[in-house]
Amino acid sequence: MMKQYSIWITRIVVFALVFVSSHVFAQVKYTLAPTSExxxxxxxxxxxxxxxSTSATGEGQFVMEGSQFKxxxxxxxxxxxxxxxSGTRGLDNNAYKALDTKKHQNVVFTLKEITGSGSSYQAKGDFTISGVTKSASFPVKMTQSGGNLTFEGSYDTKLTNFSIDPPTALLGTVKTDDEITISFKTKFQPSK
Structure with a gap:
């Protein structure tokens, strides 16, 4: 009787291990591809x-089930x-001055949460621009091609939200709008 009980317990444990291992979620390190914009x-x-710019760098830990993004x-x-x-040196220089790039060289986005499924997601995170960090939430479209994942989206905000005075030119006769849109098409690939 004890032997049969032991065999049944062993079978249940083996079945449970096989079932759990067939649904294993793995964390895979991904890096930003140089084609990202x-x-x-x-x-x-x-x-x-x-x-x-096509010069951003980035990395993340993605949750994958087999080859599927989760x-x-x-x-x-x-x-x-x-x-x-921008293609216009004067505009670029005014923008760098407004961003105070000598003191704050980088624009950074740190993801806090992503929800959704299929190709439609909602991202929440922090943008750091000109040394000021602000929370942001925006829709993201995801497409998968083989092991590569592409995320596209945009976020509307204001320069003054980041304590940036909208630049002016020609003795103040040309004024930059406060409203800006940050958009991206980022391709991530598994790290080698």
Missing amino acids: MKISGGSTLHDWDMT GIKSLRVQLEAETLK
Whole structure:
């Protein structure tokens, strides 16, 4: 009787281990691919403008079930502010001065939480711009191609939220709007 009981316990334990191991979630380190694009867009009394960079770096711990994305445990993306370029040197220099890039060289986003499923998610985290950190929440679209994951989204905010005075030019006759949009298309790949 004791032997049969022992065999049943062994079978139950083996079954439980097989069942649990078939649904194992792994944390996989991912890094930002060099093709990723970050953009800050805004307007002024003269024209709309965009400043774009493909020089961001970043890494995160992604939760995967097999090859399927299930979530993000941690994520941090950093961008050297002076890699943002508009194509107009005067606009770039005014922006760097407003951002005080000599003192605050980087723009940083740190993810706190991501919720959703399929291709639609909501991200919550902190942006640090010009030395000021503010919480943000915005929708994100995710696509997966093989092991690579691409996240696209945008966040509307104001320069003054980060204690940045909107730049002016031509003796104050051209004024930058306070409202800006931070947008991104970031591709993450498994670390090698």
